[in-house]
Amino acid sequence: MSRSLPxxxxxxxxxxxxxxxxxxxxxxxxxxxxxxxxxxxxTAIGSADLSDPSVPLDGDTQFxxxxxxxTFTAVAIMQLRDEGRLGLEDRIDRHLPEVAHGAVxxxxxxxxxxxxxxxxxxxxxxxLVFPDRxxxxxxxxxxxxxxxPHRTWHYSNLCYxxxxxxxxxxxxxxxxxxxxxxxxxxxxxRRTGFALEPPHSAQYFVPPFSDVPVREPVLDKGATDAAGAxxxxxxxxxxxxxxxxxxxxxxxxxxxxxEMLVPHIPVDAGWQSAWGLGFQLVRKDDDIxxxxxxxxxxxxxxxxxxxxxxxxxxxxxxxxxxxGPDATAIRLGSYVAQHDPRLPEPWMPGTLEPADLVDLTxxxxxxxxxxxxxxxxxxxxARLDRAPDSAPWSRFERDGEDEFRTIAGRERGERLVVHRxxxxxxxxxxxxxxxxxxxxxxxxxxx
Numbered sequence: 419m420s421r422s423l424p425x426x427x428x429x430x431x432x433x434x435x436x437x438x439x440x441x442x443x444x445x446x447x448x449x450x451x452x453x454x455x456x457x458x459x460x461t462a463i464g465s466a467d468l469s470d471p472s473v474p475l476d477g478d479t480q481f482x483x484x485x486x487x488x489t490f491t492a493v494a495i496m497q498l499r500d501e502g503r504l505g506l507e508d509r510i511d512r513h514l515p516e517v518a519h520g521a522v523x524x525x526x527x528x529x530x531x532x533x534x535x536x537x538x539x540x541x542x543x544x545x546l547v548f549p550d551r552x553x554x555x556x557x558x559x560x561x562x563x564x565x566x567p568h569r570t571w572h573y574s575n576l577c578y579x580x581x582x583x584x585x586x587x588x589x590x591x592x593x594x595x596x597x598x599x600x601x602x603x604x605x606x607x608r609r610t611g612f613a614l615e616p617p618h619s620a621q622y623f624v625p626p627f628s629d630v631p632v633r634e635p636v637l638d639k640g641a642t643d644a645a646g647a648x649x650x651x652x653x654x655x656x657x658x659x660x661x662x663x664x665x666x667x668x669x670x671x672x673x674x675x676x677e678m679l680v681p682h683i684p685v686d687a688g689w690q691s692a693w694g695l696g697f698q699l700v701r702k703d704d705d706i707x708x709x710x711x712x713x714x715x716x717x718x719x720x721x722x723x724x725x726x727x728x729x730x731x732x733x734x735x736x737x738x739x740x741x742g743p744d745a746t747a748i749r750l751g752s753y754v755a756q757h758d759p760r761l762p763e764p765w766m767p768g769t770l771e772p773a774d775l776v777d778l779t780x781x782x783x784x785x786x787x788x789x790x791x792x793x794x795x796x797x798x799x800a801r802l803d804r805a806p807d808s809a810p811w812s813r814f815e816r817d818g819e820d821e822f823r824t825i826a827g828r829e830r831g832e833r834l835v836v837h838r839x840x841x842x843x844x845x846x847x848x849x850x851x852x853x854x855x856x857x858x859x860x861x862x863x864x865x
Contacts, residue, residue: 422458423458423459423754423758424757424758426757427459427753427754427757427758428459430753430757431449431451431459431461431750431753431754432461434746434749434750434753435447435449435461435463435746435750436463438733438741438742438746439463439464439735441741442718442735442737442739442740442741443624443629443737443739443740444464444622444624444718444735444736444737444740445464445465445468445620445622445624445631445736445737446462446463446464446465446466446475446479446481446619446734446735446736447461447462447463447464447733447734447735448460448461448462448463448475448476448477448479448481448652448733448734448735449461449652449731449732449733449734449746449747449750450477450652450653450656450731450732451729451730451731451750451751451754452656452657452659452660452729452730452731453727453728453729453730453754453760454728454760455660457477457653457656458754459754460476460477460652462475462476462477462479466479466617466618466619466620466736467619467620468620468622468631469620473616473617473618473619473620474617475617475619476652477651477652477653478609478617478651478652478653479617479618479619479651479652480609480614480615480617480618480619480649480650480651481618481619481649481650481651481717481719481734481736482614482621482636482646482647482648482649482712482714482716482717482719483648483649483650483655483712483717483719483721483734484646484711484712484713484714484717484718484719485575485645485646485710485711485712485713486648486650486655486709486710486711486712486719486720486721487643487644487645487646487647487648487712488578488644488645488646488696488710489658489662489696489697489709489710490597490601490602490648490658491578491581491582491585491593491597491644491645491696492528492581492678492695492696492697493601493662493670493678493696494585494596494597494600494601495524495528495581495584495585495696496670496674496677496678496695496696497600497669497670498584498585498588498589499524499674500670500671500674503588504524504584504588505524506523506524506525506528506695507523507524507525508523508524509521509522509523510522510523510524510527510580510584513584513587513588514555514580514583514584514587516555517555517558517559517580518558518559519534519558519559519561519563522534522563522567522577523567524581524584525682525695526567526568526577527574527577527578527580527581528581528695528696529571529682529683529693529694529695529696530571530572530573530574530577530683530693531567531568531569531570531571531572531682531683531693532563532567532572532574532577533563533564533565533566533567533569533572534561534562534563534564534572534574534576534577535561535562535563535564535574535576536572536573536574536575536576537575537576538554538557538558538561538575538576538579538642539557539560539561540553540557542642546635546637548637548638548639548640548641548642549640549641549642550640550641551583551586551641553640553641554579554580554583554640554641554642555583557576558576558580561576568683570683571683571684571685571693575642575645575646576642576645578642578644578645578646579641579642579643579644579645581644582641582642582643582644582645583641583644585597585644593643593644594612594643594647597648598611600669601669604666604668604669605657605658605661605666605669606657607650607654607657607658608654609650609651609653609654610648610649610650610651610654610655610658611648611649611650612643612647612648612649613649614636614649615649618649619716619717619734619736620633620716620736621633621634621635621636621714621715621716621717621736621738622634622716622736622737622738623715623716623737623738623739624737624738624739626739631737633716634715634716634738635715637714637715646712646714652732652734655719655721655732655734656721656730656732658721659709659721659722659723659730659732660730662675662708662723663723663725663728663730677695678694678695678696678697679694679697679699679706679708679725680694680695681693681694681699682694682695685698689701694708696710697709697710698710698711698722698744700722700744700748702748702752703752703756704808705724705726705727705752705755706724706725707722707723707724707748707751708722708723708724708725709721709722709723709744709747710722711743711744712743713738715738716736716737716738717734717735717736717738718734718735718736718737718738718740718743719732719733719734719735719743720732720733720742720743720744720746720747721733721747722744722747722748722751723751724751724755726808727755727759727760728760729751729754729755730751731747731748731750731751731754732747733746733747733750768793768794768795768796769796770795770796771793771796772793772796775793775797775798776793777843777844778791778798778836778844778847779791779792779793779798780856781803781856782800782847782854782855782856783854783855783856783857783858783859784849784852784853784854784855785852785861786858786860787802787803787804788802788803788804788858789801789802789803789854790803792811794811797813797814797815798813798814798822799811799812799813799814799827800812800814800827800828800849801827801828802828805828809827809828810826810827810828811826811827812824812826812827812828812829812830813825813826813827814834817833820835820836820837820838821833821834821835821836822834822835822836824849824850829849829850832849832850833848833849833850834847834848834849835847835848835849
């Protein structure tokens with residue numbers, strides 16, 4: 419069923435964008451929302467290049483996406499893990515044997531919990547001179563581990579630069595070639611690369627006490643490319659997030675993406691933001707948004723998605739001091755989710771009812787709480803009766819005679835064991851060792 423956003427929603431998104439563009443005083447502002455395989459709304463405000471008004475500003479105009487690059491680097495690391503070529507608990511010196519701080523692990527680096535210093539040595543953001551590969555490794559050896567591991571979230575461009583070196587070593591090709599072959603080309607991101615190509619934005623700094631923008635330099639990030647060198651467009655980055663919402667299993671296992679979105683450490687005291695493996699996780703109302711922001715001289719970007727209701731939103735700006743790309747992107751996406759929610763899928767009748775599952779269906783009780791077991795799409799499923807409607811059903815797959823393994827939802831990974839009486843009738847279930855009976859019972863035996 420095709421549909422478009424209501425005019426009232428479009429007007430609200432336009433207003434949010436204009437407010438954000440004005441607050442950030444950014445010469446160029448591009449934003450969009452994608453759902454169900456298409457961009458449902460986009461806007462372009464201002465000028466891509468103040469010195470050349472002929473440069474178009476739209477969803478195909480390139481911007482440096484800066485640290486959004488890290489999401490590509492993280493996915494490539496997870497591909498290598500799935501290929502059996504590294505482990506998340508591997509020490510970094512397993513793959514880079516010449517380095518100091520060898521006890522730092524791949525997982526710690528992905529989740530920004532290694533405690534390593536934020537930037538490469540050499541005051542790179544003062545000199546704007548970034549290390550080559552040899553200098554990067556020498557600098558890592560001189561760098562400080564400023565915090566104990568896993569103590570707190572501490573962002574580290576240095577760690578992601580080293581992850582790029584791990585990818586290059588294992589793939590035996592430069593990091594950029596690996597990312598292109600592994601992700602950019604297979605997904606079809608035709609306007610994504612590592613150097614700006616026309617049409618592209620110019621980069622600016624707008625001074626706080628003047629409204630006349632100053633041109634910013636385009637940086638050569640050297641061996642730190644894996645932390646922030648990708649250039650892309652609104653359309654390509656929304657397509658990247660569409661892939662992340664529903665990965666092609668020939669490129670990335672959906673289970674691996676789910677693993678990457680498990681919170682590893684909170685970022686703020688209010689637990690509104692956390693970090694997974696390569697992704698920031700942000701709580702907004704009842705949704706969890708995952709994504710990343712990016713910041714380079716004259717390039718501030720943010721792209722975020724929520725798995726339910728399956729939305730992606732992004733923003734690109736070209737003022738160094740532009741404000742809150744994460745907040746703006748999530749605000750745009752959340753507005754669509756709240757004011758034009760996705761239509762529910764129609765109920766569809768099943769075609770398979772395995773006879774050996776029928777006796778397991780119905781209502782069961784554990785710890786005095788009711789659970790409903792059903793057959794859906796030919797498999798056994800269960801849910802706590804008092805769980806909210808949004809709670810996922812637990813799903814089971816057979817793991818032997820009268821034994822099942824929970825493959826999704828509550829108690830994922832745990833066994834469900836069926837116990838029968840002398841006549842073969844189902845007497846009770848044990849799920850994650852807890853007893854389930856047809857009538858509510860205490861833990862102690864009755865009678």
